[in-house]
Amino acid sequence: MSILKYPLFVSDIDGTLVNQMKKIPDANKETLAAFRHHGGLFTLATGRSYIEAKHFIEELEIRIPVILCNGALIYDPSTDVLSPMATIEREIIFNTLVELEKRKEVLDIFVYTLDRVYATGISSFSRSAIEEGEFPLELIDTFDHIPQVPLIKLVMVSKEETMQQFRKWMLQVNHPLELVQSADYYFELLPSNISKGNAVRSLAEKMDLTMEQCAVIGDHLNDLSMVEVAGISAAVANAHPQLVQAARHVMPSNEEAGVAHFIRRHLLTTTPQAQGQ
Numbered sequence: 001m002s003i004l005k006y007p008l009f010v011s012d013i014d015g016t017l018v019n020q021m022k023k024i025p026d027a028n029k030e031t032l033a034a035f036r037h038h039g040g041l042f043t044l045a046t047g048r049s050y051i052e053a054k055h056f057i058e059e060l061e062i063r064i065p066v067i068l069c070n071g072a073l074i075y076d077p078s079t080d081v082l083s084p085m086a087t088i089e090r091e092i093i094f095n096t097l098v099e100l101e102k103r104k105e106v107l108d109i110f111v112y113t114l115d116r117v118y119a120t121g122i123s124s125f126s127r128s129a130i131e132e133g134e135f136p137l138e139l140i141d142t143f144d145h146i147p148q149v150p151l152i153k154l155v156m157v158s159k160e161e162t163m164q165q166f167r168k169w170m171l172q173v174n175h176p177l178e179l180v181q182s183a184d185y186y187f188e189l190l191p192s193n194i195s196k197g198n199a200v201r202s203l204a205e206k207m208d209l210t211m212e213q214c215a216v217i218g219d220h221l222n223d224l225s226m227v228e229v230a231g232i233s234a235a236v237a238n239a240h241p242q243l244v245q246a247a248r249h250v251m252p253s254n255e256e257a258g259v260a261h262f263i264r265r266h267l268l269t270t271t272p273q274a275q276g277q
Contacts, residue, residue, distance in 0.1 A: 004040050005269050006215040006232055008207060010067070010200050011259055013046040013056060014183070015219035016236050019255050022131060024059065027257035032060065035263050041207065043067065045196045047182040047222055049112060050075050050082050051136045064203070069112060070180060070222050071199035072152045072190055082114055085199065086191035087150040088177065096154060096175055096189065097143050103169065105162035110137075110155040111146060118146050125185075126157045154189040155182075163187075182222040197225025217262050218243060219254065234262045 011017045018024055032042055042060070045067035046053055057066055057077060066075045068082075075082050093111065100109055108126045111118045117137050122130075130137070140146065154177075158166045163185065170179050170187065178190040196218075204214050212231035216223070219239040227233040227246050235247035236258035244250055249266065251258035 004038055006267055007039060007213055008041045008204060008209050009035060009215045009267060010043055010045045010226065012218035012223050013044055013048060013053065015238060016217055016254055017259050025257040027260035031260040031263040035267055038268060045200060045226060047188065049117065049136060052134050067196060067199040069152050070182060070188060070190055071194045071196045084150050084152060086194050087152060088191050090151060092175060093151050099173065100156060105158050105166045106156050107159065108157040111143065112152040113149045156187045157185055160184055180222045183220055195225035196223060197229045200226045201229060215267055217259060232266060
């Protein structure tokens with residue numbers, strides 16, 4: 001049994017756990033190992049699909065469920081099972097796609113399923129952000145060719161100068177979906193009530209932990225829901241201003257191993273009962 005005050009720690013990946021080279025700094029690995037040595041449980045909460053997150057899951061030898069696609073998917077390493085928390089009805093997806101394809105500010109649209117990502121094209125802007133060999137993209141002539149499989153989320157790519165205009169339009173559209181900005185140029189449409197925060201809450205319940213015993217860290221607006229519900233939270237210094245304001249603590253940037261600083265300063269602390277033993 002863990003004697004840590006916050007036995008469950010959940011971290012975002014991009015912009016948080018990894019640096020600009022998409023590598024996990026050694027300091028982060030070392031402090032995570034110390035956290036787990038003291039009985040801590042660690043996992044990831046990311047907007048990435050399983051294939052995109054797989055090498056981080058393996059590198060860190062994560063053994064508890066991983067939150068993928070901003071809470072829409074859960075991967076359990078102990079059983080090697082990928083489970084959707086919710087899906088989007090095909091009719092809703094296609095009605096939304098019709099409207100999105102009319103918007104000039106939308107550069108690319110990606111439709112996520114359990115194990116594939118579908119698009120009718122990809123701009124050089126999006127291509128430059130894709131990690132070679134780790135993005136399960138399948139280009140199709142029309143979205144009508146998407147197989148009859150569960151549909152997990154929509155991702156829209158738009159340049160920063162048109163992002164605000166796009167956001168205003170999306171908030172006016174009548175659809176039963178969750179809208180979240182996951183990066184400076186990425187908006188996502190998720191099934192209703194799906195978020196990283198709700199996924200962390202569900203994970204804590206399965207582990208017989210309260211939200212007060214959970215620690216989280218992130219960098220963007222898709223991390224806001226878990227920052228708002230966790231017992232202790234942090235934003236890296238490079239985080240979106242709204243997340244910096246919402247988080248209890250602000251750590252050094254992802255380039256300076258902010259995750260390691262958070263663990264050392266706040267998570268390697270024991271419960272009052274343990275301190276008195």
